[in-house]
Amino acid sequence: MRIQLITFIVALFALFTFSRLLLIAWQHQRVQQAKGLWPILRGGVRIDLNQIATYASVPALLVPWLENNTYFIGITAIWFTFWWLTSAFMEIATPQFIAEYDTRPNRLFVEYLKHPKEVFGMLWRGYKGVLAAGLLLFAVMATISKVLFFGYSPSPLGPIWLRIIESFVYTLISFLCIRGTLKKRPINPSTVAFAGDGLVNSLALNSIYSLLYAIYAMKYEMSAEDVYGKMPAVEMNQLVCETAGINIPLDSGAIATMHKQIAGNLSASPKNIVLIVEESLGAQYVETLGGTCLTPNLDQLYKEGWGFLRAYATGTRSVRGLEALSAGFPPTITQSVFKLPNSQSGFFTIAEALSQQYNYHSRFLYGGEAHFDNMKGFFLGNGFKEVIDGPLFKNPQFKGTWGYSDEDMFNQLDRLLQEDKNRNQPTLTLAFSVSNHSPWEYPSGRIQTQGDPASVDNTVRYADHALGQFFETAKTRDYWQDTLFLVVADHDSRVFGAELIPLQHFHIPALILGGGITPRLDDRIISQIDLPTTLLSLAGVSCVHPMIGQDLTSQTPNRAMMQYDNRYGYLKADQLLVLEPHMQPQQFTYQAPDIFQPSSLDDKLAKEALAHAIWPFSVYRDKSYKAFSTHDMTKGVNVQNHPSIVV
Helix, strand or coil: CHHHHHHHHHHHHHHHHHHHHHHHHHCHHHHHHCCCHHHHHHHHHHHHHHHHHHHHHHHHHHHHHHCCCHHHHHHHHHHHHHHHHHHHHHHHHHHHHHHHHCCCCCHHHHHHHCCHHHHHHHHHHHCHHHHHHHHHHHHHHHHHHHHHHCCCCCCCCCCHHHHHHHHHHHHHHHHHHHHCCCCCCCCCHHHCCCCCCHHHHHHCCCHHHHHHHHHHHHHHCCCHHHHHCCCCHHHHHHHHHHHHCCCCCCCCCCCCCCEEECCCCCCCCCCEEEEEEECCCCHHHCHHHCCCCCCHHHHHHHHHCEEEEEEECCCCCHHHHHHHHHHCCCCCCCCCCCCCHHHCCCCCCHHHHHHHHHCCEEEEEECCCCCHHHHHHHHHHCCCCEEECHHHCCCCCCEECCEECHHHHHHHHHHHHHHHCCCCCCEEEEEECCCCCCCCCCCCCCCCCCCCCCCHHHHHHHHHHHHHHHHHHHCCCCCHHHEEEEEEECCCCCCCCCCCCCHHHCEEEEEEEECCCCCEEEEEEEECCHHHHHHHHHCCCCEEECCCCCCCCCCCCCEEEEEECCEEEEEECCEEEEECCCCCCEEEEEECCCEEEEECCCHHHHHHHHHHHHHHHHHHHCCCCCCCCCCCCCCCCCHHHCCCCCC
16 A cells, blocks of 8 residues: 555646656746756656645555555545646646746646537647647556556554654654744745746646646736735725826725716717737737738728737736726736626626617627626627628638637628618727637638648738628728727737746737727827727717726826736836736836836836736726716715816
């Protein structure tokens, strides 16, 4: 029985170590740059012992008392096999996850498993070789487990005094290994972190630990204060309001940052608003933004509209971009508000505000299935009157793993905008594309491909083709002069790099065009959260709202914010402030695209960054990020009579 226990410990330790060495060899340039070989190996031993002790501690404590029991030996074999195969599965899945997300499996791994149809469809269509190799390797591991953990015979029990001593020793060893340190806080990922490269730090972990810790941390996910640090509410709100240019008396009982934004564009009637969100279209593909020449149509549109040269995404997933663009909501360490329970109704979106204050008809248009990431539930619960997804498309032509092609989506958009001319009300449309997503499927014959047709470069070319085709048509339609268009990416196709916050992969295209927009290039630093407030102003909408994004027609934010795994980045001018869980802030001088020089910490900037990192948690917790109404919204406050709001 003791041999069974020792075999499990040695085998699992060998699995973790061998996998880590292979990953180190794969990423040797970044490991070498961080001088991380020995720190990774030392940290890896601590993390591996933590996990092995977690799985082996209970059997170890029972061995001295039950090693003569056949049933106990069989149950232990099953228990060891389960953790062996689970750990093996996670290590097998790790290389592909790193290729996509530049880190070991984390909470995103769990979130994607909530959508098996889309995920397994993507794997089958785009990664057959990887999938086959992974299944074969997993089968080998399953075969090995039968040899390692089964076939052991009962052993006679030793004297009771020896069993007591053994149990005590096993308890002490298990406690020390699981805790991993004699310091105040038990071992966690930050304990073995040593470099400015998040991927290199993650190599010191093993993937089952990385995943389980991410799941464990979810219970604290709504408390950004517990992760980054605390700040008095009055100081936090003051810093956020000052940065946003919002003048609200701090002792007036104001509701979050509720204020009235006066439109910079005075028009006889509000314009229609169309937000076109391009899937995974980073600045790296756009020549105007210093990228490769894959988007000639988008580059041409930059010459025809108000193009932003230094726009930054708030995160690395679609729901991050969508929450910023539809609700003006900043990024947080928690899940997107699209999935959180207290934001499924009564949460502010520009659709809710426009519906209440200007009688807009609002819709969400998407080529896939809108239940993904709870988009449908969030939008319908917060002001959008229609959700038109792939199953409702009329006469679509091409369907891929993630939904109908961008051309199909734009055909639906053109049809809807033409039909809107018969409405006696303005409209808001949020249209979200799907084609530029692995496994990179699109209709054949549309573009001149280079190399493998199913590649990100060729899919970017197709997405650009569909975008250019739509605007070529839109300019001939009657709705053109009455409609304001925003073209913006949700995030880059893949965010990775040796930096704590790889800013070059948060850089995205964003431009506004339509009737009445004067062409210009704007090199101010902006965030996705600045775009909805700017659209309202350009559309001629003077609107009461709680958004902290700035109206770019009259303000210059010169700052951007982004969430990257469990790290928070706050860029102001050329200074990047990085917050990490339970660690001191770090500051860098940034020069685009990828030069970061450590700089001395500016306490004022650190406080401003912390305020913006914890503010979203605060307003979500207090249920104060709401659309304006003339009735009491929170705690007896009538915002219509609020001194800071002019209605």
